[in-house]
Amino acid sequence: MKRLYIVTFLLSSLLPNILQGQENPTLTFPETGIVSSPARSVLYDQMDNPGTNSITSQNFEAVNDIFDSFAADDFALMDDTWSIGSVEVAGAYYNGSGPAASVNIWIYSSDGLGGLPQDIIYTALNIVPSAGLEDGSFTIDLQAPIVLTEGWYWLCVQANMDYSSGQWGWTERTVQSFSESAWMNPGGGFGTQCTPSWGYRLTDCSVGAEPDNCFRINGDIIPVELSSFTAMVNEADVLLNWTTATETNNKGFEIQRSEVRDQKSEWEVIGFVEGNGTTTDQNQYSFTNKEVPEGKYTYRLKQIDLNGAFNYSDEVNVEVKSVYTFILEQNFPNPFNPATTIKFGVKEKSNVRIDIFNSIGEKVNTILNEEREPGNYSIDFSAIGGSASGGNAVDLPSGVYLYQIKAGNFIQTKKMILLK
Numbered sequence: 168m169k170r171l172y173i174v175t176f177l178l179s180s181l182l183p184n185i186l187q188g189q190e191n192p193t194l195t196f197p198e199t200g201i202v203s204s205p206a207r208s209v210l211y212d213q214m215d216n217p218g219t220n221s222i223t224s225q226n227f228e229a230v231n232d233i234f235d236s237f238a239a240d241d242f243a244l245m246d247d248t249w250s251i252g253s254v255e256v257a258g259a260y261y262n263g264s265g266p267a268a269s270v271n272i273w274i275y276s277s278d279g280l281g282g283l284p285q286d287i288i289y290t291a292l293n294i295v296p297s298a299g300l301e302d303g304s305f306t307i308d309l310q311a312p313i314v315l316t317e318g319w320y321w322l323c324v325q326a327n328m329d330y331s332s333g334q335w336g337w338t339e340r341t342v343q344s345f346s347e348s349a350w351m352n353p354g355g356g357f358g359t360q361c362t363p364s365w366g367y368r369l370t371d372c373s374v375g376a377e378p379d380n381c382f383r384i385n386g387d388i389i390p391v392e393l394s395s396f397t398a399m400v401n402e403a404d405v406l407l408n409w410t411t412a413t414e415t416n417n418k419g420f421e422i423q424r425s426e427v428r429d430q431k432s433e434w435e436v437i438g439f440v441e442g443n444g445t446t447t448d449q450n451q452y453s454f455t456n457k458e459v460p461e462g463k464y465t466y467r468l469k470q471i472d473l474n475g476a477f478n479y480s481d482e483v484n485v486e487v488k489s490v491y492t493f494i495l496e497q498n499f500p501n502p503f504n505p506a507t508t509i510k511f512g513v514k515e516k517s518n519v520r521i522d523i524f525n526s527i528g529e530k531v532n533t534i535l536n537e538e539r540e541p542g543n544y545s546i547d548f549s550a551i552g553g554s555a556s557g558g559n560a561v562d563l564p565s566g567v568y569l570y571q572i573k574a575g576n577f578i579q580t581k582k583m584i585l586l587k
Contacts, residue, residue, distance in 0.1 A: 207252050207385040211242045213344060214257060214383050221259050221336030222350060222368060222375045226271060226325045232353075234330055238337050239284055239323040239365070240348040240380045241277060244315055248415045250387045252312045256324050257338040257381035259303040264333015266300040267326040269293040270307060277319040281346040283365040284321040289313045293327065300326075303335060314392060314413060316447055321349070322382060343378035350374045391417050391442070391470045391478070394449075398466050398483040402543050405456040405485055407466060412449055416473045417442030422454050427463035427484070434467075444473070458542070461489040491541045493577035498548070498570065502584040506549040509570060513539045517574040521546065524569040531568070532561055539574075550585050 224238035254272060272291045275284035296305040307324075326335035339348075350361050350368035361372030368374040396409040407422065419442040423434045443450050456466075464487065468480035494512040501507060513519060519539045523532040534548050548570075550563040565587045571580040 208387060209383060210249050210251065210386050210388065211244075211384040213240065213242070213340060213379060214255070214381050216341045217257060217381050218339040218341045218377045220376050221338045222348070222380065223261075223334050223336050224323070224325045224350075225330070225334055226327045227330055231330060235353055237323055237325060237351045237353075237365075238348065238368070238380065239273075239275065239321045239350075240382060241281065241319065241321050241345045242384065243319050243345060244317050248317075248388070248392060248413045249315050249384075250312045250392070251315065251384055252309055252386040253384075254307045254309070254322065254324070255305065255383040255385065256307065257304045258326075259336050259338060261334045261336060265303060265328065265335065267328040267335055269295050269300070269327045270305055271325040271327065272307060272309070273323040273325075274313065274315075275321040275323065277321055281319065283346075283349055283367070284323065288320075304338075312386060316413065316415070319345075322384070324382070338381045339375055339377040340379040340381055341377050347378035348375075348380045391415065393468070393470070393480055396468060396480050396483060398485045400485050400487055403458050403460075403487060405459050405464065405466070405487065407454045407456065407483075408451070409453075409468060409480070410449060410451050411443075414443050414446050414450065416445055418471045418473045420452065421469040421471060422456075423467050423469055424456065425465045427465055442470075459487045461487055463487075489541065491543065493574055493579075495570075495572045495579040495581055497581055498583045502586040503550075504586050505551045506547060507583065508545050508547050509534075510543065510545040511572055511574075512543045513541055513574055514577075515575070516540055517577075520573045522571050522573075523548070523563075524571065526567045526569075528569075531563060534570075550587075 222238045223236050225234075225236050227234045256270075260266070269292075272289070272294065273287050274289035276286045276288050277283075278285060291307075291309055294307055294310075296307050298306050305324075324337060328335060347367050347369055349365045350372045351365045352362050360366075361368070361374065366372050369376070369378060391414050392412040394410045394412045397407070399406045399408075409420075411417075420440045421436055422438040422440065424437050425434045426432045437456055438454050440452050440454055463484065465482050465484050467482045469477055470480065471477045491514050492512050493514045496510040498507045498509045509521065511519070511521070517539065519535055519537065520533065521535040522530050523534060524530050535546055563585060565585050568583050568585060569580055570583060571578065
């Protein structure tokens, strides 16, 4: 306890000056609008106008938690939904110390009016930046991208290193965007009054001389976050299902299909499904492409915004095979009142006839008598007025009936029950 008291005294008397500046900060990423992370775009950039000072943001080992320090800066997202994949931070080690072992990141909510950090909405701990930790400026790739909608947020970055090995500082800017950056020391170390809550560092914490910090946020702007898109063949139908995690200004989805052939095939529009505008709720969609001819097909979605902008989904592939055979299926529902559906299959081009008989074998109706191509079909039969596809207008009483199909040399009969 006595040793800790002595260290506290020394740090309290020496470190306030260190907290306020670094004569030669390392600036690996001073240029604005240029992303260092591959395959990502710059979403938000504060790498311009770097100053000569830096503000400490450090996580000391557990026994010295009283010296923990946090630095944060705010940023705003407008209109779209953002998928953040990496963060770049310009910084420096004090007095030639370092490197850190890893870094921590938090993203906090704000009150929407430029207020101080509120609730933690994202945490990533003990990250080793892709380009290493040697010079104090970090490219920090997030293992799992964070999706944020329009709003005001705070980014907090912290280096993991012991005070006895030195300190890391987040390089300041000479200009201010939105609110000035903030600082906090939960344990009250280093003689600051900025505890236990966040305070604006210049006005409340007496830390640093300029208003903002240098950082850049990289990722993608996603009008619609499509979390799944699948296709399934059901006989001659192709069932498409997709799910969105978020939507921004989403007018809807144009469904496109292309037949896979030896030569290149053009995309054709086969349908449209309305979107849900702007929402952070998960939504499920479906579309059925009915009676698709035999062949191999590729499907995709063209997601269209209300302003006309659009994006394409990944493609899904299916194969519709000709597995047609002569068959008469059991009607459904059965028993029925007053209507039921009869499904049947035709193996080859034939004249198809379906007759209805009573229990003693007397024909009471003919519901189909026409030529059909190979395929699977269904026909609705009503005991009041005959069939939806034809037949005599006859009302049948309750009882047991037989229905029979004749297609070429194929003949099959099944039983059905009418209960009124």
